[in-house]
Amino acid sequence: MKIYALYNLKGGVGKTASTVNLSYYSALDGKRTLIWDFDPQGSASFYFKVKSKFNKGGIKGILNEETDLQDAIMETDYENLDILPADQSAKSLDILHDELTANKKLIKTLLNNLKKDYDNIFIDCPPGLSSLALNIFNAADLVLMPVIPTTLSVRTYHMVKDYFKDKDIEGSRLKCFFTMADLRKNLHKEVMEELYSDKKFFDNYIPYLSDVEKMGVHLAPIGVYAKNSYAAQCYMDLWSEIKKI
Ligand SMILES: Nc1ncnc2c1ncn2[C@@H]1O[C@H](COP(=O)(O)OP(=O)(O)OP(=O)(O)O)[C@@H](O)[C@H]1O
Ligand SMILES: [Mg+2]
Numbered sequence: 001m002k003i004y005a006l007y008n009l010k011g012g013v014g015k016t017a018s019t020v021n022l023s024y025y026s027a028l029d030g031k032r033t034l035i036w037d038f039d040p041q042g043s044a045s046f047y048f049k050v051k052s053k054f055n056k057g058g059i060k061g062i063l064n065e066e067t068d069l070q071d072a073i074m075e076t077d078y079e080n081l082d083i084l085p086a087d088q089s090a091k092s093l094d095i096l097h098d099e100l101t102a103n104k105k106l107i108k109t110l111l112n113n114l115k116k117d118y119d120n121i122f123i124d125c126p127p128g129l130s131s132l133a134l135n136i137f138n139a140a141d142l143v144l145m146p147v148i149p150t151t152l153s154v155r156t157y158h159m160v161k162d163y164f165k166d167k168d169i170e171g172s173r174l175k176c177f178f179t180m181a182d183l184r185k186n187l188h189k190e191v192m193e194e195l196y197s198d199k200k201f202f203d204n205y206i207p208y209l210s211d212v213e214k215m216g217v218h219l220a221p222i223g224v225y226a227k228n229s230y231a232a233q234c235y236m237d238l239w240s241e242i243k244k245i
Helices: 015-028 043-047 058-063 093-102 106-112 131-139 151-166 186-196 230-243
Strands: 002-006 033-037 081-084 120-124 142-147 174-178
Touching: 002 015, 002 131, 015 033, 015 043, 015 081, 015 120, 015 142, 015 230, 033 043, 058 093, 058 106, 093 106, 093 131, 106 131, 142 151, 151 174, 151 186, 174 186
Parallel strands: 002 120, 002 142, 033 081, 033 120, 142 174
Antiparallel strands: none
């Protein structure tokens, strides 16, 4: 079982879009795949048209072991693809703070119980560097960070790298890819050139494409409504590169 966390300290960089599309291609490979929507905004759950069975207490209940993780998992419309939806209990991550600081390996331990059931797990993280982020970093085999190639993103990228060092988390577990890249913009090209030399970035990147935005209209992964599009190809190529690690 491999655990991938889609993470960035910054919001609105394509974490959820990437979670949805990469997990879809993982499932299409025939791998039993689970998405854990850890973002209280519940965007990944929304894209899969799934609502938590637990109005309240779902994620909170799982973390304090009152709710069985397996009970909260739901099927999506797609073969091999399940989801653990977001719910109101994680509305404010402060509520989960006690559980997550008391045991920094809590999420890892919980997910270990799913080893027999899934090949790949994708965690859609909320932005921020919280006790939740640290817990997720400890659980993930790979932290996948989408980065928009702009100046501010470079700064955040370095902040996350430093955080890994500070917390003694193996740096090799952090891997990045560019999203919403626009090669007509010199700034994007320059930032990409600079950061590619850092060897932390996948070669494949996701350009700024309206087919990605349309996920909000179709409420489905791109591979469902625009199977042969360039956007679908970009996510497929990125997944091919990620799964080799
Ligand atoms: N490659 C892309 N091209 C064009 N639009 C994109 C692309 N990737 C994401 N978007 C759009 O940008 C917005 C933010 O994307 P997304 O929700 O995936 O980011 P996020 O990092 O999960 O945000 P949050 O931090 O709020 O959870 C969405 O409206 C999405 O449709
Ligand atoms: Mg998101």
